[in-house]
Amino acid sequence: xxxxTQPPSVSAAPGQKVTISxxxxxxxxxxxxxxxYQQLPGTAPKLLMYENNKRPSGIPDRFSGSKSGTSATLGIxxxxxxxxxxxxxxAWDSSLSAWVFGxxxxxxxx
Amino acid sequence: EVQLVQxxxxxxxxxxxxKISCKxxxxxxxxYWIGWVRQMPGKGLEWMGIIYPRDSDTRYSPSFQGQVxxxxxxxxxxxxxxxxxxxxxxxxxxxxARHSYGGNSEVDYWGQGTLVxxxx
Numbered sequence: 001x002x003x004x005t006q007p008p009s010v011s012a013a014p015g016q017k018v019t020i021s022x023x024x025x026x027x028x029x030x031x032x033x034x035x036x037y038q039q040l041p042g043t044a045p046k047l048l049m050y051e052n053n054k055r056p057s058g059i060p061d062r063f064s065g066s067k068s069g070t071s072a073t074l075g076i077x078x079x080x081x082x083x084x085x086x087x088x089x090x091a092w093d094s095s096l097s098a099w100v101f102g103x104x105x106x107x108x109x110x
Numbered sequence: 111e112v113q114l115v116q117x118x119x120x121x122x123x124x125x126x127x128x129k130i131s132c133k134x135x136x137x138x139x140x141x142y143w144i145g146w147v148r149q150m151p152g153k154g155l156e157w158m159g160i161i162y163p164r165d166s167d168t169r170y171s172p173s174f175q176g177q178v179x180x181x182x183x184x185x186x187x188x189x190x191x192x193x194x195x196x197x198x199x200x201x202x203x204x205x206x207a208r209h210s211y212g213g214n215s216e217v218d219y220w221g222q223g224t225l226v227x228x229x230x
Binding site: 098 | 219
């Protein structure tokens with residue numbers, strides 16, 4: 001089991017909105033920044049969101065991030081077929097002194 | 111432009127040793143933590159550990175401590191991941207990953223991945 005918990009899959013129609021949750025504990029999400037990664041099929045992961053809600057250059061504002069307590073959420077609006085990918089949350093775990101990832105969520109755009 | 115370029119795919123037998131590499135360019139290699147992430151077939155991302163090339167300070171995930179060795183040669187801006195005795199369960203894609211400022215910060219750049227296949 002992953003230290004951070006994500007739903008295995010989510011789906012929505014093109015143009016709609018979807019949210020992906022990431023649940024942790026006080027040793028990771030509760031006291032450290034959360035980041036999100038997008039992994040398109042057959043490619044390396046890419047940074048999508050950092051420090052809970054900041055977008056790297058080039059990431060459209062259709063993507064948003066938030067954090068509350070020991071949980072974080074990635075939101076995607078105006079879904080496109082090109083958004084079909086695996087999405088992973090990540091955070092530093094102060095108890096493990098290690099970076100931890102969620103198990104990943106596969107997004108299907110129907 | 112920051113780039114992390116990894117060595118090519120490997121096919122090995124159980125018990126063999128292996129060292130894969132990741133060459134950084136476009137940034138000051140010695141002042142960013144760089145590490146490795148495993149992705150087993152059809153599975154999620156697992157952080158293995160990191161190294162600070164300036165002084166070779168190395169940290170491992172408890173899950174990978176003693177199983178692999180992470181090293182770096184700052185003279186050629188290259189990080190390495192090494193196994194002394196491979197197992198079939200080491201079959202996976204391995205990504206090198208640069209952390210943006212501290213070892214506890216997000217990964218801002220990823221290598222293209224090195225596929226390691228261990229089979230008799």
